[in-house]
Amino acid sequence: MSERDFSARSSNVSLLHLTKRFRSLDGSGEVTAVNDINLEIRAGELVTILGPSGCGKTTTLRMIAGFEYPTSGSIFIGGRDVAMIPPNKRGLSMVFQSYALFPHLTIYENVAYGLRVQKLPAAEIKERTQRALELMQLTSMAKRFPSQVSGGQQQRIALARAIVIEPSVLLFDEPLSNLDAKLREYMRDELRKLQKRLGITSLYVTHDQSEAMAISDRVVIMKDGWIQQVGTPREIYAFPQSKFVADFMGKANFIKVQVLGIEGEAARIEIEGMRFTVPRAGKAAPRAGSALLVVRPEALRLLPLSSAQGSAALKGRIDRFTYFGNIARYEVSTENAPLLIETYNPEASFVFEEGAEVGIIIDFESARLLPAEEQEQIS
């Protein structure tokens, strides 16, 4: 068995100024679902579009699939403008949120379907279908109907059906959202492994940020039809370029600061009258004046107020304390902003009870700066 045979045709995908407007529900006006999107997905890469519901991610996916026609802009798949190419001629595959298995066909026939409609020779259909079934460990249940197997198996049928036709691009529309948490994690890893082995260009849509982190080469954050930021999971997490991204991708604290000056990547700032240096402030850092310091909960450390004198940036009071064993989570109120603080391996240092007065130490190495009054949309 050789999975490499399924990977022959991976193509890159380019979206240029892609825009989609719908008539609004009451029929009176228009709603812009996707707004002037530009995106390049390289061959063999897995890109995830991540965003809250209604952000336009599914519409983007459906435009690439050909189920929706763009209002304006273009889509290129493998360098070919697909505007005039119907969905069935685009050489794509898609794994649907509901799996969309054919209820009246056996598992074998579900998987063979795409090959049959291409009218391939019978021998080839048989050979490829069986290979896909083996790959997905479905061989033993090939003759059953989709309603007779478990959820995880149904998911694998959908995947087998999608890859057997050797698509140039594989589209995923929240494929794991119907599974329970444990199975979801398992399938997520399987899916990523498979995608890497086969090297199929993939576009994955989800609203689950940990799923996006786990499987993506790059992540696209969308909101209200606009792309907010594109980057590797690490870039997105470590260098969020807007408050929305910082907040949506993981958890973030926003501390109000004054920027005193920028020197190269570093910024000198003042918090509550104390001066600090942020070594890598990020591209979005304002050159002067009010700013927000983005600090992840794990980059904040608590000290007893007594031992914090001089080193602590902020003083606060524990409002809420949750103990997870591996993590202790604190909600702390300060004069500047409410903060969420997570301490890993809490037993190795101090553990504070609710009501305790604490000093808060910021790890400025991983902190970034954002403009204080952020505009809602970047046009």
Add this chain to the structure above:
Amino acid sequence: MRENTRLSVAHLVRDPVLLFLVILVFTGLFLFILLPLYKIFSYSITTNEGKLSFQAAWDILRSRTYLQPLKNSMLLGLTTGILATIIGYVFAYALTRVDMPLKGFFKTIATIPIISPPFILSLSMIFLFGRNGLITNKLLGMEDSNVYGMHSLVVVQTISFFPIAYLTLTGTLAKLNPAVEDAALNLGASRGRIFRTVTLPLSVPGILSSFLLVFIQSMEDFSNPAVISGNFSTLAVEAYRTITGMYDMRGGSLMALMLLAPTLIAYVLQKYWLSGKSFVTVTGKPTTSRRQSRDPKLMWPLFAFCMLVSLTIILFYGTVLVGAFVKIWGINFSFTWAHFKYVMTLGWTPLRNSVVLALASTPIAGLLGMIIAFLVVRKEFPGKRAMEFISMLTFAVPGTVVGIGYILAFNGKPFMWTGSAFLLIMAFTFRNMPVGIESGTSTLIQIDRSIEEASTILGATGAVTFRRISLPMLKQAFFSGLVYSFVRAMTAVSAVIFLISPRWNLATISIFSLFESSKYSDAAAYIVVMIVIIIVVIGGLNLLVGRLGNSGTVSSGGSGERA
């Protein structure tokens, strides 16, 4: 708005098969629905000299003779519609959800009255409950029972039309995702509560389309009221008599066209009610097959109900069957084959014609019905609403007027089709496909469109997707559409009065004529033979449709347990 029209036009251009289908369907609808209706309407408001005149229309409106019949028709339609839908629903529910004995028997019995050739149930009614009736007179000794009037009409029509409701609702209930009901059951809800809060609300599209179909059929029914309505006059019959008894074709046509109003209102209300609601229960995330209830507290009452209805049906049809084998129905009950000999010799040609034409129109009506349902539910194109609307029109107009409209439209250049088999086939097709459209539509809105998209993205063209994915999933609806068009084609009376020709005489017209000559037993024998033919054809259709692919979610095939 304009943006979207432009987009949907672009959509059409990009999908040549869709474009072809849309053009084909619209051409058909225009030729065989709009043109005849337009012709009859313009005829009604034109004088013999070809001048525009609203005199006939004004006469009719002023005379108000239409008012009482119109009220009667609506009352009848509502009563029958509600009763038939309730009975149909109980049957469909019992047969899809409850594990009870004699299911096969009930299934067969419930479909038999679809095959109600004209007059025959009314005739049974008279023979059973009339002044000389077997039950009223011979059994109960009543001298003066009154069998004529609305009460009999309601009984006869409910028996005749509840199978449409049953078939439509079976499709709906079978497609209803059992997981939804199971989920409710797991949440601790009682069966009764599930029924009220889950099953019933989700089957609303089926209920509404059943009601609509029965309502329309009841309103435009000609043959039953013609025989048994007594002094309770309905608009369809009144229109017919105005044309044939008063020689007033203009007035009669206008009266018949009036029937469109309540029908269209019911139709629009139904669409309005359904719009914006989601009834998707087949998502393509497959669900395990349904466990049927064995609760005796549910089963026995349902069983008793089904039995009662079935026995009534058997009583009515049994009367016909007996009638076909006795010397003189109602007078001399000695056994004879003579009536069947008559059917097989003198009556054979019209019967053969009926079968040939009905067989020809059935696949066209069935497929066209599914295609229209598919286009309307799944595709975006300009004129979509119009297509849906127009396709229901001829169903609602009394046959008499459709027939006259067809002659007016197709008896001259450029369409010289009168007297041809083609025209009869088209009349059957376009008049009978709405049942398919309705059941197709209500099934399709239950099926997640991503199943079809999955097929598309795997490389299938629209036609392939339709044939290999949609149609098999629409099996039940397709089947009802086929059965219904066949039966309606076989049993049509009022529409074909004006379309038959010496070459293409039809069985129903012969039955009518036998009936008028008091040759009841010959008519009964005719009907028995007709029923046998129809049952054979339905069996054949069942086999054919069954080969469309085995559906994993259709409840009837015990498809195994949870894996």
Add this chain to the structure above:
Amino acid sequence: MRKIFLSMMVLFCLLPLFSVGAQGTPEYKFLTVYTALPESELPTYFSEFEKDTGIKIQYVRLSAGELLARIRAEKGNPQASVWFGGSYDNFVPAAKDGLLEAYQSPELANIPKVYQDAMGYANPFYVGAIGFACNTDWFKKRGLSYPTSWDDLLKPEFKSQISMAHPSTSGTSYTILATIVQMRGEEGAWKYFTALNQNIRQYTKSGTTPPMDVGLGEAAIGITFSHDGLKPAFEGYPVAMSFPKDGTGYEIGCMALIKNGPAKEMANGKLFIDWMLSKRGQNLFETSKSFRIPVNTQATPPKGAISVDSLKVINYDPVWAGNNRTRLVEQFNKVVAAANNLK
């Protein structure tokens, strides 16, 4: 499946091609007839005609009212050449609307003037008198005798036992109405129908229904034409006809050429009309067991049929009846409605 699908689509597209009708040969031996006579009688006339002339008759059988509507709708391109059967008052509006070809058979010379069409379109070929179809069982059981006058129908023992078609929907029944009006004057007629209403079981839609009601025991008496009234009797139902001694109306059964019918059939159509009116055709009422009374004075009436002479027939004027139709029917509706309110 795919093949079935494709072939169905092909079939759909090709269907119009099959619609071309049979085309004629120089010596055309076919005739298309629209007839309102019952199916059972037709083989007698048509096969005898074919034997005599070699012309094969193709026909459509519908009720007279349906035929009129159909001929009217087909006006632009009539499909048949002869309208065979149906009462004269159906032919009056047809002639007025220009649907008929003027043709008077030479055989009309042997037919009394009183039955003939002054307008010159219809060719009368039988007469049927209005009478009372009685359920023999019902009368036997009660020891009553059949009604023999119009006033007999008003007897209290017939309460709710008489079936009659409604004049607004039935030509037969309108003939009854017109007969009574002509016998008793309008005032007298309305008085009569008011009284009769007490005994009416139901006003049926169709003129053929009352004798059926009688056959099935739904009514004891049906007011109808003799040939319709005897049909159930012929099938074995306990029905006998009686006739009012104080005079009765009648229907004149007619035939006519349809204007602009298939040209190649025109000669055959005339031939058929002549043949049907000849002694040969008229004597066939015996064979067909139709109980129609031939109008040709040289023909022998069928056994068991009532001859027109043996009845006291009033001088029924179809033209007057046709012209006063709407008014009389409206008045009838009012009278019956008022009578029902009294009930």
